[in-house]
Structures are given as C-alpha cells and as structure tokens.
Amino acid sequence: MEKPPLSLTPLTRIGYGEDAHRLAEGRELWLGGVQIESPRGAIAHSDGDVLLHALSDALLSALALGDIGTLFPDTDPAWKGLSSRVILEATLERVRKHNHRLRQVSAVITLDTPKLGPFRAQVQAHLALLTGLPADRIGLTFKTSEGLAPDHVQCRAMVGLGLAENTQPGQS
Numbered sequence: 001m002e003k004p005p006l007s008l009t010p011l012t013r014i015g016y017g018e019d020a021h022r023l024a025e026g027r028e029l030w031l032g033g034v035q036i037e038s039p040r041g042a043i044a045h046s047d048g049d050v051l052l053h054a055l056s057d058a059l060l061s062a063l064a065l066g067d068i069g070t071l072f073p074d075t076d077p078a079w080k081g082l083s084s085r086v087i088l089e090a091t092l093e094r095v096r097k098h099n100h101r102l103r104q105v106s107a108v109i110t111l112d113t114p115k116l117g118p119f120r121a122q123v124q125a126h127l128a129l130l131t132g133l134p135a136d137r138i139g140l141t142f143k144t145s146e147g148l149a150p151d152h153v154q155c156r157a158m159v160g161l162g163l164a165e166n167t168q169p170g171q172s
C-alpha cells in the first residue's frame with residue numbers, strides 16, 4: 001500500500017480509464033473496494049469493481065503500460081473471483097517502479113440504482129486507504145443513465161501522477 005508524503009510537485013502525467021459490467025440479481029456490487037448494498041451486482045470474472053478497474057487502467061495508461069486485461073487475463077482461472085484490490089496494488093507497484101506517484105483521482109460512476117450518495121464518504125475514505133491519497137484528492141461523481149442503461153454499472157476515471165520525490169533528471 002502506498003502512503004508517500006504528498007508533495008506539491010507538478011503533475012507530470014495524466015491517465016484515463018473506463019470499465020463497465022452488466023448487472024444481475026444475486027451478484028455482489030463492489031465500488032472502490034466497498035461492498036454496496038444492492039439487489040444486483042456486477043457480472044465479472046473478478047469481483048467486478050468498475051471503480052478499481054477504471055482507476056487501475058488509468059494508472060497504467062498514464063505511463064503507457066498496457067491495461068489490466070493484459071496483467072490479469074479474464075481467461076485465466078487463477079483470477080476468478082479476484083479482489084480488485086489486488087489489481088490496484090499491482091498497478092500502483094508498477095507506477096512506483098516507474099518513479100511516479102498517484103496525486104489525484106477523478107471518477108464518474110454511472111448507475112441508475114441504488115443511490116450511491118450515501119456511500120460517497122465511505123468509498124472516498126477506502127480509496128484513500130488503498131492509494132495513500134488524502135480524501136480531498138479523490139473526486140467522485142455519481143450519475144444515473146437517465147434510464148438509458150439500467151442494467152449496467154460504469155466508471156470513467158482520470159488520474160494525475162507526479163514524479164516520485166528524489167527522482168533524478170532523466171530517471172522518469
């Protein structure tokens with residue numbers, strides 16, 4: 001788990017990621033590592049946490065390191081039922097190896113029901129724990145699809161990265 005002191009160094013990279021899963025009764029709904037009380041959850045090979053998947057893809061994209069599907073293929077039985085926290089930790093580790101640190105998260109989750117507003121503080125706090133960011137660097141927006149996509153949950157996420165402290169010129 002990454003808990004660096006957050007310096008005010010400028011952002012050097014941005015990344016974007018997105019993910020969507022179909023909803024079905026009897027499945028669990030996980031967002032940002034928090035289980036949301038819901039009669040329907042994501043159909044997925046892993047726990048289907050679209051927020052952690054989109055965030056992890058955004059991190060990899062920021063450094064042009066591919067995507068989570070190449071790291072954790074959904075054809076590999078080893079990853080069945082995988083906690084998406086493992087995916088995030090693996091991507092943060094890659095970010096660290098490339099001399100960068102996560103500085104900012106901005107994510108939009110589209111879901112018609114249930115209401116996510118009551119979970120915002122809990123999801124923010126949990127993401128802060130997983131990433132080492134202060135909660136005020138984690139922006140979460142919730143949208144309905146206005147009934148256009150009632151059977152899926154979707155997340156779009158952007159990240160800002162900064163250079164790790166003590167990075168030498170040319171090292172990034």
Ligand SMILES: Nc1ccn([C@@H]2O[C@H](COP(=O)(O)O)[C@@H](O)[C@H]2O)c(=O)n1
Binds near residue numbers: 116117141
């Ligand atoms: N699953 C959701 C979706 C939305 N919200 C909140 O509802 C408000 C309006 O959403 P619109 O899609 O109609 O623009 C907004 O304040 C969202 O935070 C929610 O809590 N849960």
Ligand SMILES: C[C@@]1(CO)OP(=O)(O)OP(=O)(O)OC[C@H]1O
Binds near residue numbers: 072073
């Ligand atoms: C996470 C992985 C692997 O378990 O599978 P899913 O849970 O289906 O999720 P998705 O966002 O479709 O793609 C990444 C996959 O490789």
